[in-house]
Amino acid sequence: MEWLMNPWPWYVGGALVAFVMIALIWLGKTFGFSSNFRTMCAALGAGKSCDFFRFDWRAQQWNLLFLLGAVIGGFVSVQFLSNGTAPQLAETTIAQLHEQGFMSAGEAYAPTELFGSWSWHNILLWAIGGLLIGFGTRYAGGCTSGHAITGLSELQWPSLVAVIGFFIGGLLMVHLFFPLIF
Amino acid sequence: MKRLIYILLGVLFGMAMYKAEAASWFRIYEMFNFQSIHMYGFIATALLIGVIGIQWMKRSGAKDIDGQVITIKPKSKTIPRYLIGGIFFGMGWALVGACPGPVFVLIGAGVFPMLVVAIFALAGTYLYGMLKDKLPH
Numbered sequence: 001m002e003w004l005m006n007p008w009p010w011y012v013g014g015a016l017v018a019f020v021m022i023a024l025i026w027l028g029k030t031f032g033f034s035s036n037f038r039t040m041c042a043a044l045g046a047g048k049s050c051d052f053f054r055f056d057w058r059a060q061q062w063n064l065l066f067l068l069g070a071v072i073g074g075f076v077s078v079q080f081l082s083n084g085t086a087p088q089l090a091e092t093t094i095a096q097l098h099e100q101g102f103m104s105a106g107e108a109y110a111p112t113e114l115f116g117s118w119s120w121h122n123i124l125l126w127a128i129g130g131l132l133i134g135f136g137t138r139y140a141g142g143c144t145s146g147h148a149i150t151g152l153s154e155l156q157w158p159s160l161v162a163v164i165g166f167f168i169g170g171l172l173m174v175h176l177f178f179p180l181i182f
Numbered sequence: 183m184k185r186l187i188y189i190l191l192g193v194l195f196g197m198a199m200y201k202a203e204a205a206s207w208f209r210i211y212e213m214f215n216f217q218s219i220h221m222y223g224f225i226a227t228a229l230l231i232g233v234i235g236i237q238w239m240k241r242s243g244a245k246d247i248d249g250q251v252i253t254i255k256p257k258s259k260t261i262p263r264y265l266i267g268g269i270f271f272g273m274g275w276a277l278v279g280a281c282p283g284p285v286f287v288l289i290g291a292g293v294f295p296m297l298v299v300a301i302f303a304l305a306g307t308y309l310y311g312m313l314k315d316k317l318p319h
Contacts, residue, residue: 007201007202007203008198008202009202010203010219010220010221010224011223011224011227012201012202013199013201013203013204013224014202014224014226014227014228014229014231015228016194016195016198017195017198017199017204018227018228018229018230018231018232018235019231020191020194020195020198021228021235022232022235022236022239023191025236025239025246025252026247026252027184027187027188027246027247028246028250030255033281033283034281034282036282037282037304037306037307038307038311040304041307041308041311046308046311049312050308050311050312051311052311052312062185065185065188065189065192066189066191066192066195067192067286068189068192069190069191069192069193069194069195069196070193070196070283070286070287070290071196071286071287071289071290072192072193072290073193073194073195073196073198073199073200073290074196074200074205074286074288074290075290075291075292076193076196076197076290077197077200077201077287077290077291078200078291078292081201082201087203087206087208087209089208089209089217089218090212090217092215092217093208093211093215093218096215096217097208097211105208109203109208109291110206110207110208110279110288110293111207111208111279114207114278114279114295115207115293115295118295122295123295123298125277125278126278126296126298126299126302127298127299127302128274128277128302129277129299129302130298130299130301130303130305131303131305131306131309132270132271132273132274132277133274133275133281133299133303133306134274134305134307134308134309134310135267135270135271135306135309135310136267136268136269136271136272136273136274136306137267137271137282137303138306138307138310139263139267139271139310139317140264140266140267140268140270140271141257141263141264143271143282143283144275144281144282145281145282147264147268148225149225149228149229149232150232151257152233153228153229153232153233153235153236154236154254155233155237156254156256156257158257158258158260158261158264159257159264161261161264161265161268162264162265162267162268163268164268165264165265165266165267165269165271166268166271166272166275167214167272168265168268168269169271169272169273169274169276170210170213170214170272170273170276171214171272171276172269172272172273173272173273173276173277175214177273177277
C-alpha cells in the first residue's frame with residue numbers, strides 16, 4: 001500500500017493520462033478539458049448575449065461528468081491516498097524559490113505564500129490567472145489536454161504551435177513577470 | 183451506466199494529476215525553469231503511449247463503442263490563434279500553476295482559491311466569446 005500512498009512517479013501519471021485519452025476516444029469523445037468552460041458559460045445562459053455560446057451544451061454533459069470525476073479524484077487523493085509527502089523538487093528549484101520568498105518550497109504541495117491566505121494581492125493574482133486561462137484556452141482552441149496530449153498524439157502541427165505558445169507564455173510569466181510580482 | 187464511466191475516468195484523471203504532482207504549482211515552476219525531468223517525463227510518457235495508441239487505431243480502422251470508425255478531426259491550419267491564444271494560456275498556467283484540469287482537481291483537494299481561478303476562467307472564456315470576431319485567427 002505504501003507505493004499507493006507515496007507520490008506516484010511521473011511515468012505512472014503520464015501513462016494513466018494517455019489511457020484516459022484513449023478511453024475517451026474509444027467512447028466516441030475527445031479529451032479536452034477547457035471546453036467545459038464554454039459549456040458552463042452556455043449552461044449559465046451566455047448564449048442570450050453571445051453567439052459563441054449558442055449551441056447544444058447538453059451534448060457536452062459527458063465532459064461535465066468527467067470534470068465532476070476530476071474533482072472527486074482530487075478529494076480521494078488527499079483524503080485516502082496521501083501521506084503528506086511534498087513534491088521532491090530539484091535542489092536548485094528549492095534554493096531559487098527560497099531566495100524569492102517561497103519558503104514552503106519542498107515542504108508543501110501548493111505554495112502557502114500564494115494560496116494560503118485570502119489577501120487582496122493573492123485574490124488579484126488568482127483572478128488574473130483565471131482570466132488568462134479562460135481567454136487563452138478558448139482563443140487557442142484547447143489546453144494541455146486537447147493540444148499537448150491529444151493534438152500532439154495525433155501528430156497535428158497546429159497543436160505543436162499551441163504548445164510552443166504555452167511555453168512562450170509560461171517562460172515569460174516565470175522569468176519576466178514573477179520578479180515583478182513576487 | 184455510460185455516465186458512470188465518464189465520472190470514473192475523471193476520477194482516474196484527477197488521481198493521476200494529483201498523485202503524480204502535475205497539479206503542483208511547484209512542478210510547473212520547476213518545468214519552466216528546466217530544472218527537472220518530472221513534467222517533461224510525464225508528458226513524454228503520455229505522448230509515447232498516445233502516439234502509438236492513436237496511430238494503431240487509425241491504421242487498423244478501429245471502431246468506437248457506437249460502431250463508428252475512429253477518425254481524427256483535423257485542426258484548422260493556421261498559426262495566429264494557436265500561438266497568441268497559447269501565449270495567453272501559458273501565462274495563466276505558470277501563474278496559478280495549474281491548467282484547467284488541475285484547477286478542478288485542486289478544488290476537490292481542498293485548495294479553494296482555485297474556485298476563484300475557475301470563476302475568472304469562465305469570465306475569460308466569455309470575454310473571448312465577445313471579442314472572437316475582432317481577434318486574428
